[in-house]
Amino acid sequence: MGSPAQNRVTAQDFYDHDKCPHRVFLNHFGDPSEKLPHSDFLNLLFENALTHEREVVADLAYEMPREVTLEDRALSTLQLMRAGAERIYQGVLLQPNESGIPDLLEKVPGNSRLGDYFYKPVDIKSGSGYKDEAKGILRTDYGMQLYHYGLLLQAVQGTFPPEAEILNRDRKRILYPFDQFSAAYQETLAEIRLLTAGAKSDEPALASECGACQWWGHCERVLVAAEDVTLLSDVGRSKKVALNSVGVRSIRDIPSFDFSGVKLKGIGPKTVASMKLAAISVLSNKLQVLAKAALPDPPRKVYLDFEDDPTQELIYLCGMWIEPALHGLNYHGLLCTDEAGEERIWAEFQRLCVAIAAEDYAVFHYSPYERVKIAALERRYAVSERDALTLFKSRMVDLYPVVKHSAVLPARGYGLKRIAPFVGVKYSAADAGGAQSIVWFQEYQRNPGRQDVLETLLTYNREDCVAMKSVEEWLRQL
């Protein structure tokens, strides 16, 4: 079991638990030497968040606790609170079983053990502060972290603040009323206490969060050794829990298991059938063809791929591989580095739609992402070529569901990078991927003279477009 300090529940635990409960256990009890270094993308996020935080606090008046150790900084924070400091940056809140370091503690009029005021927590975030900004939906992970600070404040000042705030990327304050998060916090806290005390470890489960997790090296070894069911495409943590409850733990258990006599949440007859096929395909390492793909085959074909940077809400690259060549080019990479540029590439994109409008053509893409990005650009900017754009959208064919309906692959998923080896595609960069593309883009944004970075960025996007062409051709010959 860990030391009392190691067992303390932190606000970070709530964030991590939201991504994966097993990560909380490993953070407290895993062997640190097994942790992978942060990816370039994670480092970029941390750097951006830190820069944003520094810029925000540079414009604020605040006091900071002195001292070095956590205990002494907590004492120094308490002294600042007792002295009535208006705002405290990086204050330390420490209790025997919990700790937290909110970005800011802000003084609010009211009653507390400290006098006619109390403190509320405010965290600085480089995102919008919402789960869904348009619908005004707040983020549960942020809400629980702030609630955790609220309880730590209550222990110090005797008053539980009714709300907290997120100071977002536009320096807007997003109100987090605590009554929304009370039930989720209490339920999660009970589980985190078990994990941080080592009374429960939970289990790894392959999910999208693993891609940005430092424990992936460790967990992948465990999952592969166990032939874990989450190594199958479309089997995530909740399905794993359901399968484990009836003794199905390994991919090997699935083909022969009789599911007819059990009722499992989220696993109906269709899922059972596709899980069995996927398990057989993985165990035999053989592809199975399910159906012949019905794809349009016009004389002109466009392979479309957008890249966007969610940290800046910017669509920075619209790539199209066009056959036969249009205006003397197969690859059209429309790139921008700011909002004005985004509007420009949107206009260029529409001009390309006009250029092919009179022809018989199809637009191939992979996943709904491209439709979502076109819709976002339509909302943001004027549509100058409505007819050509409407026609273009009507010609779009998403290859992702076509692949899923046509074949079962011995793969962990059906994303373009995952299926690339099966269709004979190899990317030039070993770390090619959407996250790495954002790293290259931001590098180029900072240093527009870096032609090598620009070339890498465009090559990656061009290869994504060409990969779709390979998928389309592969589907036709199945």
Ligand code: SF4
């Ligand atoms: S690698 Fe995946 S399963 Fe393992 S701790 Fe991280 S998120 Fe959880």
